[in-house]
Amino acid sequence: MVECSMPEMMSVVFPRGFxxxxxxxxxxxxxxxxxxxxxxxxxxxxxVFTTNxxxxxxxxxxxxxxxxxxxRAVVANSGNANAATGPQGLEDAxxxxxxxxxxxxxxxxxxxxxxxxxxxxxxxxxRVRAGIExxxxxxxxxxxxxxxASRAILxxxxxxxTAQREIDLFGRxxxxxxxxxxxxxxxxKMATMLAFITTDALIDAPLLxxxxxxxxxxxxxxxxxxxxxxxxxxxxxxxxxxxxxxRIKGGSDGYARFDRxxxxxxxxxxxxxxxxxEGASKFVEVRVTGAVDEAAALAAARAIADxxxxxxxxxxxxxxxxxxxxxxxxxxVPFDEEKAVLAFNGVRAFERGAPAAxxxxxxxxxxxxxxxxxxxxxxxxAQGAIYTCDLTYEYVRINAEYHx
Amino acid sequence: MVECSMPEMMSVVFPRGFxxxxxxxxxxxxxxxxxxxxxxxxxxxxxVFTTNxxxxxxxxxxxxxxxxxxxRAVVANSGNANAATGPQGLEDAxxxxxxxxxxxxxxxxxxxxxxxxxxxxxxxxxRVRAGIExxxxxxxxxxxxxxxASRAILxxxxxxxTAQREIDLFGRxxxxxxxxxxxxxxxxKMATMLAFITTDALIDAPLLxxxxxxxxxxxxxxxxxxxxxxxxxxxxxxxxxxxxxxRIKGGSDGYARFDRxxxxxxxxxxxxxxxxxEGASKFVEVRVTGAVDEAAALAAARAIADxxxxxxxxxxxxxxxxxxxxxxxxxxVPFDEEKAVLAFNGVRAFERGAPAAxxxxxxxxxxxxxxxxxxxxxxxxAQGAIYTCDLTYEYVRINAEYHx
Numbered sequence: 001m002v003e004c005s006m007p008e009m010m011s012v013v014f015p016r017g018f019x020x021x022x023x024x025x026x027x028x029x030x031x032x033x034x035x036x037x038x039x040x041x042x043x044x045x046x047x048v049f050t051t052n053x054x055x056x057x058x059x060x061x062x063x064x065x066x067x068x069x070x071x072r073a074v075v076a077n078s079g080n081a082n083a084a085t086g087p088q089g090l091e092d093a094x095x096x097x098x099x100x101x102x103x104x105x106x107x108x109x110x111x112x113x114x115x116x117x118x119x120x121x122x123x124x125x126x127r128v129r130a131g132i133e134x135x136x137x138x139x140x141x142x143x144x145x146x147x148x149a150s151r152a153i154l155x156x157x158x159x160x161x162t163a164q165r166e167i168d169l170f171g172r173x174x175x176x177x178x179x180x181x182x183x184x185x186x187x188x189k190m191a192t193m194l195a196f197i198t199t200d201a202l203i204d205a206p207l208l209x210x211x212x213x214x215x216x217x218x219x220x221x222x223x224x225x226x227x228x229x230x231x232x233x234x235x236x237x238x239x240x241x242x243x244x245x246x247r248i249k250g251g252s253d254g255y256a257r258f259d260r261x262x263x264x265x266x267x268x269x270x271x272x273x274x275x276x277x278e279g280a281s282k283f284v285e286v287r288v289t290g291a292v293d294e295a296a297a298l299a300a301a302r303a304i305a306d307x308x309x310x311x312x313x314x315x316x317x318x319x320x321x322x323x324x325x326x327x328x329x330x331x332x333v334p335f336d337e338e339k340a341v342l343a344f345n346g347v348r349a350f351e352r353g354a355p356a357a358x359x360x361x362x363x364x365x366x367x368x369x370x371x372x373x374x375x376x377x378x379x380x381x382a383q384g385a386i387y388t389c390d391l392t393y394e395y396v397r398i399n400a401e402y403h404x
Numbered sequence: 405m406v407e408c409s410m411p412e413m414m415s416v417v418f419p420r421g422f423x424x425x426x427x428x429x430x431x432x433x434x435x436x437x438x439x440x441x442x443x444x445x446x447x448x449x450x451x452v453f454t455t456n457x458x459x460x461x462x463x464x465x466x467x468x469x470x471x472x473x474x475x476r477a478v479v480a481n482s483g484n485a486n487a488a489t490g491p492q493g494l495e496d497a498x499x500x501x502x503x504x505x506x507x508x509x510x511x512x513x514x515x516x517x518x519x520x521x522x523x524x525x526x527x528x529x530x531r532v533r534a535g536i537e538x539x540x541x542x543x544x545x546x547x548x549x550x551x552x553a554s555r556a557i558l559x560x561x562x563x564x565x566t567a568q569r570e571i572d573l574f575g576r577x578x579x580x581x582x583x584x585x586x587x588x589x590x591x592x593k594m595a596t597m598l599a600f601i602t603t604d605a606l607i608d609a610p611l612l613x614x615x616x617x618x619x620x621x622x623x624x625x626x627x628x629x630x631x632x633x634x635x636x637x638x639x640x641x642x643x644x645x646x647x648x649x650x651r652i653k654g655g656s657d658g659y660a661r662f663d664r665x666x667x668x669x670x671x672x673x674x675x676x677x678x679x680x681x682e683g684a685s686k687f688v689e690v691r692v693t694g695a696v697d698e699a700a701a702l703a704a705a706r707a708i709a710d711x712x713x714x715x716x717x718x719x720x721x722x723x724x725x726x727x728x729x730x731x732x733x734x735x736x737v738p739f740d741e742e743k744a745v746l747a748f749n750g751v752r753a754f755e756r757g758a759p760a761a762x763x764x765x766x767x768x769x770x771x772x773x774x775x776x777x778x779x780x781x782x783x784x785x786a787q788g789a790i791y792t793c794d795l796t797y798e799y800v801r802i803n804a805e806y807h808x
Contacts, residue, residue: 054733054741084726084741086757119726120759231730308712308795309803316804322488322523326635329458337458337488353490355524391712392804396797399713400720 005285006275006370007268012146012162015175015200017041017240021139022152025131027079027117027124032152034131037074037196038104038139043238045071046209047112048216050233056083058113059234061093065112069205071238072106074196075099075135076114077128078155078181081192083119083231092123099129103136112236116155116181116192119231150179153194156398157183157276163268165261169254172245174201176265182233182273183225192232193220195269201258202241203248210250211259212237219266222298223387224305225277235266274387275370279394282314283370288328289383290341290376296333297377297384303331304373304386311391317366321349328375339378345371352378409689410679410774411672416550416566419579419604421445421644425543426556429535431483431521431528436556438535441478441600442508442543447642449475450613451516452620454637460487462517463638465497469516473609475642476510478600479503479539480518481532482559482585485596487635488524496527503533507540516640520559520585520596523635554583557598560802561587561680567672569665573658576649578605580669586637586677587629596636597624599673605662606645607652614654615663616641623670626702627791628709629681639670678791679774683798687774688718692732693787694745694780700737701781701788707735708777708790715795721770725753732779743782749775756782 014020017040022032047066049059065071075096082089093115097108104111115123135152138145150160164177182193197212216235241247248254275283286305291297304310307327313320321342328335338353345365348356356362365371371390418424421444426436451470453463469475479500486493497519501512508515519527539556542549554564568581586597601616620639645651652658679687690709695701708714711731717724725746732739742757749769752760760766769775775794 052730052733053739054729084729084754084757084759119730120754231726231733308799312800312803315800318804322635325458325488326456326523329456329635335457350488350524353488355488391800393797393800395712396716396719396795396800399716400722400796 005372006271006283007163011143012150012164012177012179013143014141014146014177014198015240017200017242018198019139019141020145020149021135022148023131023134023137025077025127027077027127032148033078034128034135035076035149035152036100036132036135036139037149039072039238039240040242041240042070042072042110043240044203044205044208045069046205046212046237048213048235050230052231054084054231056081056115056232057085057089057093058082058115059232060090061097062112062114062234065109068109070110071112072110073100073104074112074114074236075132076153076194077131078116078153080115080117080121080123081119081232082115082123085120085122088122092125095125096128096132099132114194114234116153116194116232146179153179153181155181156278157181159276161269161272163265165264167257167261169245169257172243174243174245174258175199176261178265178269180269180273183276183278192230193273195235197235197237197265199239200241200243201239201248202243202246203239203258207248207250207255208237208239211262214259215263215266218263219270222385223270223274224302225274225389271387274389277389278398279392280389281392282390284314284373284388284390285385286373286388287383287385288375288377290378290380291382292334292380294382294384297382298386299333300328300331300375300377301384301386303327304375305388308391311388314371315390315392319344319349319362319366321355324373324375325350334379335377336379341376341378343374409776410675410687411567415547416554416568416581416583417547418545418550418581418602419644421604421646422602423543423545424549424553425539426552427535427538427541429481429531431481431531436552437482438532438539439480439553439556440504440536440539440543443476443642443644444646445644446474446476446514447644448607448609448612449473450609450616450641452617452639454634456635458488458635460485460519460636461489461493461497462486462519463636464494465501466516466518466638469513472513474514475516476514477504477508478516478518478640479536480557480598481535482520482557484519484521484525484527485523485636486519486527489526492526496529499529500532500536503536518598518638518640520557520598520636550583557583557585559585560682561585563680565673565676567669569669571661571665573649573661576647578647578649578662579603580665582669582673584673584677587680587682596634597677599639601639601641601669603643604645604647605643605652606647606650607643607662611652611654611659612641612643615666618663619667619670622667623674626789627674627678628706629678629793675791678793681793682802683796684793685796686718686794688777688792688794689789690777690792691787691789692779692781694782694784695786696738696784698786698788701786702790703737704732704735704779704781705788705790707731708779709792712795715792718775719794719796723748723753723766723770725759728777728779729754738783739781740783745780745782747778
């Protein structure tokens, strides 16, 4: 058996210098749907956004904040994506920033804005105003506040997603704490991914941005639920600098450890999103090894992870090695069936040109709720992994029954 | 309303010089599963095969026949793909050709071989031999024989697929007649696409190959059911030259008309495959216009047609324009929501940055069993179409319940 891949969920504690609040605007049918995050001080700010050419108003707004490199607060709503809403949408995003800035005693240019929910419907700003006010009224640094915030950003998710890491730096603790949401990749069914990451590290914005971009590339960008990309996907990172551990410099050992911890936080959240994919009954990690280079490994892994036939086979607990190999075969990268070795959860299914002997172990392995598909291409030494889930009746139900 | 897109099915009549037979080998649970096609004379031969790097033994064998440029006969079986079967698989494909050649009085090098069905199981050659013999015993030029042949090649298809065209050339009729199968794009669930096209045109193999490659590119290569590509996909074309209409020369008006008719036959079959996609309840044509070039139009159309969210929305009869625009937005081609116009079956849903007024017509339009999604990007004058179907519970059932 291969080692377990899924991280355990813990209740998140935000690092020094951060408070959060949650409130109800009434954009979702029930529960809190507005979240505010406040830094005690101006924070170094980094962010990565969707590359979809149809991008939502809050993404356009927040790009400007990211370019400034400083953030004091974040405001987010669920229930409405504020996407394809024209000039009014931009104005509404800016107003969400202004309302938050005035509570935080800062300028709107330092407030990140995020939205997730239905596309094409203007925000009901009266409700949003009330929601922001409600969120501010219970802003706090408690675990309960963090828990409430982690729920206020959810849409189709069946559970909150949080992650944290702690590293020692110059004899002091540096913490990273994060909450996220994401179950599909598209908004009409309210399934954008959003992540809000905080740290008390002292680090300049350009270096923070570099570290975040690397982490996102190797975590969130390696999740595929349905192959669709949201108009609202955003990852925000605020560094308060209150750890007293000294400034993290590029190229230093401290940076390497911070970089790794940030990646670990992002990977935890990414795996949780894959496992909570729309209608998912199983988490799937596709690991491709023995590739000629990393791009080839990832292309093969992505073709397998995106294959509807592979995803339905996992749902059906079928060790269908033919579908996996065929997907690798059309991935557009070097592939030779005579060299390939394929295993499901550590049990061989195909070995260099021929199916492995039929095995009860293989059928047993497929019954697990976490399936690791390992394909060794046998052509080189590069590797890469993509995270996804199975394709179920529930996925079809969720996405077919929704009406615009 | 836009014009109807789906062709009507007609009973096929093969052109002069061809006979077909169907027989039972017992590879499928019931019905005929072997088909033979015989030319009265050696025919100019063309073929296009899967580009999957995992390709089946009969594909490897038939490539050699295609390279020779002459074919006298075709043998095909359903129920077993003879893929990932190693050296034995190649030997079995060659034996299918030899058995057919000896009945046809020709050499095995002039016999195309095709298989479709499960991957990774060696052919039961005793059954295949009996099936080939049975097919030869009822070889005939009748409509009934053509009908039987069109059924013998089916696997998951719910209905046979046939097409034909007739053109006047130098005062004589030239006919093209074809049968095809294909419901998904991958073999473990027996869903390869195969097409067998015959014509009585007199035309040299290299020109025939050129015409076939163009036709395939604009028809079969524009169908997507699940985005997966089979290890066995093959399109065969035999030209008997018995039309008495004279030789078709490259660059001539006659060639242009033949070329067009061949394309029309391929497009008819391609649309039938999309409409009969695994679990499909609706045929979907995605037409993208106003693109900067044809590649951009096709990339946008393919992103929309491959989007699980769009396909489930069509299943749910939901005019979900947000999903269509978001897919166009991530297609990697120029896109500007302020210029885009989107319609479902001729009814506007989104116009230059804003949703069209809610309309009962739009909901009505989505209830049709044939949905034409028209997206005008408003950026240029190029266009392209991709053919697909909706994503249903039945798709998940078919592909999850099958066990290797």
